[in-house]
Amino acid sequence: MTTMTDASVREFKMPDVGEGLTEAEILKWYVQPGDTVTDGQVVCEVETAKAAVELPIPYDGVVRELRFPEGTTVDVGTAIIAVDVAGAAPAAPAPAETPSVPEPAVEQPVAEEPKPEGRKPVLVGYGVAESSTKRRPRKTTAAVAEATGLAAAALQGELNGHGGKSRPLAKPPVRKLAKDLGVDLTTVIPSGPDGIITREDVHAAAAPAPVAPAVVVPAPAVERPAAPAPVVTYDTARETRIPVKGVRKATAQAMVGSAFTAPHVTEFVTVDVTRTMKLVEELKQDKDLQGLRVNPLLLIAKALLVAIKRNPDINASWDEANQEIVRKHYVNLGIAAATPRGLIVPNIKDAHNKTLPQLAEALGELVGTAREGKTSPAAMQGGTVTITNVGVFGVDTGTPILNPGESAILAIGAIKLQPWVHKGKVKPRQVTTLALSFDHRLVDGELGSKVLADVAAILEQPKRLITWG
Numbered sequence: 001m002t003t004m005t006d007a008s009v010r011e012f013k014m015p016d017v018g019e020g021l022t023e024a025e026i027l028k029w030y031v032q033p034g035d036t037v038t039d040g041q042v043v044c045e046v047e048t049a050k051a052a053v054e055l056p057i058p059y060d061g062v063v064r065e066l067r068f069p070e071g072t073t074v075d076v077g078t079a080i081i082a083v084d085v086a087g088a089a090p091a092a093p094a095p096a097e098t099p100s101v102p103e104p105a106v107e108q109p110v111a112e113e114p115k116p117e118g119r120k121p122v123l124v125g126y127g128v129a130e131s132s133t134k135r136r137p138r139k140t141t142a143a144v145a146e147a148t149g150l151a152a153a154a155l156q157g158e159l160n161g162h163g164g165k166s167r168p169l170a171k172p173p174v175r176k177l178a179k180d181l182g183v184d185l186t187t188v189i190p191s192g193p194d195g196i197i198t199r200e201d202v203h204a205a206a207a208p209a210p211v212a213p214a215v216v217v218p219a220p221a222v223e224r225p226a227a228p229a230p231v232v233t234y235d236t237a238r239e240t241r242i243p244v245k246g247v248r249k250a251t252a253q254a255m256v257g258s259a260f261t262a263p264h265v266t267e268f269v270t271v272d273v274t275r276t277m278k279l280v281e282e283l284k285q286d287k288d289l290q291g292l293r294v295n296p297l298l299l300i301a302k303a304l305l306v307a308i309k310r311n312p313d314i315n316a317s318w319d320e321a322n323q324e325i326v327r328k329h330y331v332n333l334g335i336a337a338a339t340p341r342g343l344i345v346p347n348i349k350d351a352h353n354k355t356l357p358q359l360a361e362a363l364g365e366l367v368g369t370a371r372e373g374k375t376s377p378a379a380m381q382g383g384t385v386t387i388t389n390v391g392v393f394g395v396d397t398g399t400p401i402l403n404p405g406e407s408a409i410l411a412i413g414a415i416k417l418q419p420w421v422h423k424g425k426v427k428p429r430q431v432t433t434l435a436l437s438f439d440h441r442l443v444d445g446e447l448g449s450k451v452l453a454d455v456a457a458i459l460e461q462p463k464r465l466i467t468w469g
Contacts, residue, residue, distance in 0.1 A: 008086035009064055011079035015206040017046070017053045017181050017377055024048045025073045025245065026080065035063045039199065040173045043081060046074075051380065052341065052373045056177055058199040061085040073245065170197040181206040182378040258404045262318070263440040266399045267448055271456045272420055274430040276300075279462045288357050293364035296415060297335075297389055299462060300455070302359060304387065304410055305331060305352055306469045307454035314451050315384050316407050318441050325442045334386035334403055335363065337370040345403050346375045347383035391415060397433040407443055410455065411435040 014024055024046040031043045042054045043063075061083040068074055168185040170178070174197055178185050181202060188205045190197045234241070244252065276299050284294045308315050308331055316327045333351035337344055346369070348354070348362045369375050386409040390398050397413035413433040420429035436452040458464045 008084055010059055010061065010083050010085050012043075012055075012057055012081045012083065013079050014046070014074050014076050015055070015181055015203060016076045017048055017055070017206065021048050021076060021377075023073050023075050024053075026068055026070055027052060028070055029066055031063050031066075031081075033063050033065055037061060037063060037083060040177070047341065048377065051344065051375045051377055053180060053376065054374075056180070057081070057083065058203055059083065059085055168197055169195055174199055174202060178202045179378060180376060182376065182381070258402050261404075262402055264399075264402065264437050265440045265443075265445070265448065266435055266437040267445075267452050268397060268433060268435050269452050269456045270431060270433045271459050272422065272429045273415060273432050273459045276459045276462050277415065277430045283356075289360060292357060292360040293367065294360055297387070297412070298356070298360050298363060299465075300410075300412055300459065301333060301335075301351070301363065301387060302356060302465060302469070303455045303458035303462075304385070304451075305333065305359075306458060306465060307451045308385065309352065310454055310468065311447060311451050313447055314408055314438070314443055316442050317384070317405050318407075318439060328384045331385060332383045334383035334406070334409075335366055336386060336388035336403075337367065337375075339370055339373060339375075341373060344370060344375055344380060345383060345386055346370060346379040347386075349382070385409070387412065391432065397435045399435060400437050402437060402439060406439075408436060408438040408448070408451070410452075411437070 017024065025048075027045045027047050029044050031037060031041075037043060037057050038060050039058060040056050043057045045052055045054050047053075063081065064084045065082040067078075067080050067082065074080055168188065169190065170185055175185065177199060178188070178197075183202050183205045185197060185202075188197050188201050191201050192198045273296070276296065280294060280296055280299060283289050283298075312329075313327065315331055316325050319326050330350055331352040332347040332349050334345040334347040337346065346366050348359070348366060351359065351362070354362060366375075366379075369379070383403055383406055385406060386400075386403045388400050388409060389412045390400075391412050391414035394414050398411050400409045400411040402409050411434065413435070415430055415432040417428050418431040419426050420431055421427075422429055434452065434455060436448060436455075438448045454468075458468065
């Protein structure tokens, strides 16, 4: 490893892109030494114990060195790339200021700039669309600057539904960076003008807290022989060994911890979902749901949310340290997703407040992002209840293990045409089996049975979504 001493060289360190993560594996480099990079450009993709994440560089310059090859696991806080910022394109010189007689500061409303015709909407994290509209020069009077900053902050709060209390000020690329790194902007201390959060502020918030060095007595250096190369002790033609790391390693540890910490209880119910399947077909033709993901999972998710509303005690967690049951007044609905990197459980935030079209849109985005391997660590934090659909693999049902920190998980079995007694006669009906596992420390048999029975009743008679929801 080369040590950089040039003052123009900046080192970008591996950030903590999750919550307390200690390492990440470099999956792919998107740049090579000699390439020019710009602020916000993605330079590599890394895999943590939770997800694959793309890392943007926080400054302009020319890549001097890649410190680690692809496939290397690097500790958080270790420099992974060196960039020569002196090689960046020079900034345009600022125009000379013309001296003028200072005028008294007068507060005037700032007129909204007219929106150019044909201008495309702005996507968060992708900058502002090109436009020929020019900004008015800012007044240099201190009073006007202060008034403008306060007015902008107040307006920002109103536009975002925060009333007089503005949300943190940050540009769209900075907000995207914070989302990718799992940083809550409300906890970041801004250093930019008028209280604006910069990229450096986000990276500083994502970096692990420095640890005071311990005072130790240096031991005399002892030369140690190099470690011998590992000896292969198995038949490589008949066996394949796969290192357990990343998402799979984290999933294994979480499942072991959950299975041997929370006392699991699982209950089952077999349900006639013929009417639900007919409703799914009808909803696919609904104009309000055109282009959205409409399938049995959507209605089962809505049925579970209604059951939680009727039995709110199921939506809780166990606080071992304080010996308390924490009842949640919101539902972050987790959806277990199988990906090439392993099982992940992203969740839909505040699912209890979403309409059916909104829930369908959220499910579509969640599944699409998971398949692309782009699920952010923030999307997998804070879940309260989970659904796992094993029926897509042709399995009748199973005994699901709780997602750590949650109280219940619902497994959906395969929906099959089976003989069923309907209105006194045996008829072919669409039937499935549901399994609900719950933490018996805070959910007793009565509560768990009520929730499972409510879900089954809604799926048998989906009109109850209207009366109960």
